[in-house]
Amino acid sequence: MLGMMMNAPLLVSSILRHAETYHGGTEVVSKTVEGPIHRYTYGDLAKRSRKLANALKKLGLEHGDRVGTLAWNGYRHMELYYGVSGSGFVCHTINPRLFREQIGYIIEHAGDSVLFSDLTFLPILEALADRLAPLKAVVILTDESHMPKSDVLPNLVCYETLIAGESDEFEWPVFDENTASGLCYTSGTTGDPKGVLYSHRSSVLHAMAISFMDVLSLSANDAVVPVVPMFHVNAWGLPFAAPMVGAKLVMPGPNLDGASLHSLFESEGVTVTAGVPTVWLGLLDWMDAHGQKFTSLKRVAIGGSATPPIMISRFHNMGVTVRHAWGMTETSPIGLAATLLPKHEALSAEQKLMLECKQGRPLFGMEFRIDGSDGKPVARDGKAFGAMMVRGPWVAAGYYNTEKSPAHAVEGWFDTGDVVTMDEDGFVQIVDRTKDVVKSGGEWISSIELENIAQAHPAIKEAAVVGAPDARWGERPVLVVVVKPGQTFTRHDMLDVYTGKISKWSIPDDVIIVEELPHTATGKLLKTAIRQIVLDEYAKRSPDSTLAG
């Protein structure tokens, strides 16, 4: 028997309607690519999103068509989020930091019909001119006075001109809440970027879940800055969650350096923000160097890669609460947030800090399963580790335009590719990535643990650990390091660093010194390339062997 409740689909347009109707005067403030600060309200955002919807219709788009965006966080990008998805098209946010080749691949793979781009990405567009030729339009997110001239792309459309003549009346269509709303490709750390096709339902439920007290604690009394870009898993859902709760939304534009962020936070009375550790390092260092404080900031969400304890302490010392969170493109992204429990009150400050450094505990809606190397669930003791699998209403069931996904091999589950421990309260700690863990004689050795230990050595600038093929053990760990100018680091130093800290058989067999370590476009260590460095080095040392001596 079915219940007798209204059939009201969860649609992205319902978020905008709510914000316009009950928070219509609340501000959306954007640092623009053109320079000045732009201010308007949710009421204006809603009106201009409807103008855009009318313009999109005229471009001849059809239900389900993909619309690409190459843009920083700003009000026009917000209009695209709502105008595109609200109309039943798919808002495909593209990461401009990817290599050009990857961007071209993604636009083609997604089959984008139209591309909207910030002014500043003209060089990318020109480099990809061939691939953009089949598109219905390439639109520059600016006004006539800022329109660039391009010989390579003579037909660029001006965004403001595109929507200028349109009516601001438009009835958002009502459709199945499982309709696709957005498309975002993964960062490409472990291979080619893969497309995740979000639905209206998943976007709305995720936005609700992250607004909870124990996740981001969002309220109409907040001023929220998504520092994490809108091309990076929908800025972690904040472009949906902020209007949902009626919070003031502040968009940082392209400049994410310490000085720019601090001045924006202070001038706009920002209370909540979210971003990756690298950005916060820049901000905190700048503030220390300039003796600055936060006068309004209350909470910062940190995720995307592990947050070092010292970063959490530095925020604490500035009176700011940290919410370390974990997520993936495939999980919309947030699945875990490290909010402490009443039972943790009795812990020492240091113990609390160690817990806050974990990736967090499960949001309601997300289910987790952690399978050890034997395929059986591991003990929930915070020590045993295994492959983390997840499921839930905002988890990808497959990849766009991709036949087979090994990550979806286990029926009903998505394999995150993260190797983790979980404690009895559900606090997860990432130990490594499945692809990076060194599988030595049936045991798993965490490359990240070995990297962190090496990283603490004063001579080392950056450290990576990868598995090198080994005839006897399958794989053995090898340390690859960049040494600080004027310093040295020997195999002997390496043994000193590790002895007593980890079990003997986990100590790397060798250390290789390099000038530089390869990184992905988003700044993560590129382990595939580092593995190649090791293979090349071994080949050099002993031409007929790839094994450590």
Place this chain on the structure above:
Amino acid sequence: MLGMMMNAPLLVSSILRHAETYHGGTEVVSKTVEGPIHRYTYGDLAKRSRKLANALKKLGLEHGDRVGTLAWNGYRHMELYYGVSGSGFVCHTINPRLFREQIGYIIEHAGDSVLFSDLTFLPILEALADRLAPLKAVVILTDESHMPKSDVLPNLVCYETLIAGESDEFEWPVFDENTASGLCYTSGTTGDPKGVLYSHRSSVLHAMAISFMDVLSLSANDAVVPVVPMFHVNAWGLPFAAPMVGAKLVMPGPNLDGASLHSLFESEGVTVTAGVPTVWLGLLDWMDAHGQKFTSLKRVAIGGSATPPIMISRFHNMGVTVRHAWGMTETSPIGLAATLLPKHEALSAEQKLMLECKQGRPLFGMEFRIDGSDGKPVARDGKAFGAMMVRGPWVAAGYYNTEKSPAHAVEGWFDTGDVVTMDEDGFVQIVDRTKDVVKSGGEWISSIELENIAQAHPAIKEAAVVGAPDARWGERPVLVVVVKPGQTFTRHDMLDVYTGKISKWSIPDDVIIVEELPHTATGKLLKTAIRQIVLDEYAKRSPDSTLAG
């Protein structure tokens, strides 16, 4: 084109699974009908709910069958919520405060197969013995040592015995999230109680929505007491929301007097509670009389009927934040919560208080429409009033086992029967009920406004205003009052009270003194009966006229 996200239905059982898996050690504390305090954990709740699920299966229940409950807030009632709904049956909570005739009507109308009842309701059960005869079982929520003996009902089943032998393993079935999960009848203020059939989807979405910062702000760091009964619109969703966020749950049992509540709040470190104004009046008065304070309480949600400003002030003075909320059985219940906005910071304390006395602003997910007496939307100025219609995923689309619902006459909307104003930020203020508003010469006069003014007079104990039929105006307001012992109140006093406070044509034509005013089973003024009092009085005064002289 559909998104490629997992199809994970929103089920009530997923809340219990989350609480067991990640908050398994968090306490559920209950004051019992038998006397002592009972303590266990979400882990225990989950286990015993599964035992119950196995027992229900043996009773021969089929998918969609209704299971009645007559019970106070306690752990066994929680097991019913999850054991019954989780299994795909419908948990039908019955209000034991209703008149027996109404209870019998509801059990029959719902077609309950089994009834679970607290020990203390034996007299009700015995009085309804005939109507209970066709049921599969009548189960008493107690253990063997407390089982009552009844000559009228010789086959009563003991709850603890029923589940004792069952396994605590049970796989919660997975089904369409629109499946019916619960059934609750309205309070019967304006006619016969009507059944609202909740779905799993509506229950989960409502629980998510009320956990938001600007609604009840629920966290794993809270200890929550639903003082509002579980038979009253699912205790406003707290039995779902508390385990969803992992909050400690404290259940007050049958004693809702000031002394009992205060001692429970203090001994259990309660931080959040929710209930109707009457209960808080009792608590605040008792605390004043005994010079008591709150040492842990942070937030109180008040709703169900209007909250007087003085009550909000009294809580503020005790350091407790008030969340005035509005809801109905048909809206799961919460649709509005009066959390202030940043723009209100500049207001005076008194202006803020007046806003907090309003019924609140819309939760995300709920849509509102307010139609004036001419059927057109009224101005959003906080002054113009009209009939409030709502829609959303947790709003009833009709009534159980009822052909035609006038409240659903407007396609896609539910007419709340409340007459309200709304301001530009969405703050709603209830002016009256559609049925109680006095329709005089095409204008609407709020009976509640007139009652509040009269209520402030020192001689008046309780006041009601109803419309009396009038040949010229259609209806004219009449005041009906109970006078305090030893006091008097004349027509002259009435004119004094109103003159200058309201427009002249709104002043009641007459005042009638009565010994007592009739109330519904849940303590609301019974306007239909009061209208009859007026008619009878007029008939007495002038046998051939029902009109005011």
